Amino acid sequence: MIPKSIKTIAIPAFSNGTVRYQIATLLSADVVRELHSRTHYKIVTDPAQADAVLAGTVIRFDVLGGITTDPVTGRATGSQIILTMQINLTDRHTGKVLYAKSGLEFRERYEIATDLTAYFDESGPAMKRVSRDAARTVVTALLEAF
Secondary structure, three states, rough: OOOOOOEEEOOOOOEEEEOOOOHHHHHHHHHHHHHHOOOOOEOOOHHHOOEEEEEEEEEEEEEEEEEEEOOOOEEEEEEEEEEEEEEEEEEEEOEEEEEEEEEEEEEEEEEEEOOOHHHOOOOHHHHHHHHHHHHHHHHHHHHHHO
16 A cells, blocks of 8 residues: 555646646546545645645547548548556655656547437547546556555
8 A cells, every 4th residue: 555654645636738628637536536436545636735646647638530440431430549648646745756657558449420410429438438447547556556
């Protein structure tokens, strides 16, 4: 587990170096939810009230279109989201970095409807799925690192 001196973890809003403003908000909320459900730590947003600070940065958010195509029409039928991020857990009292990981990459595929009358934009739900997957992985990495 994380060092015994850590009882409270601050998770400020994650930084975002992309044009997809929603992803950092989703990731922050999903990491908070995952830590609440899997640990006993008190989670706060203000670093001044915490023993440790978990900072995250979304480095890239790419959508690759046309990863699969309809063989008859040649239209794209599948896309993929690629999310790249980094995290740092720092002891607020000593300034020591307790855990750091950069280049965390997550992928999520989604379908593109070929029937325009039944079209549903799946990119939003796919972004939510990749955020939840990233949050689970981040929390697992934190817990297994100690």
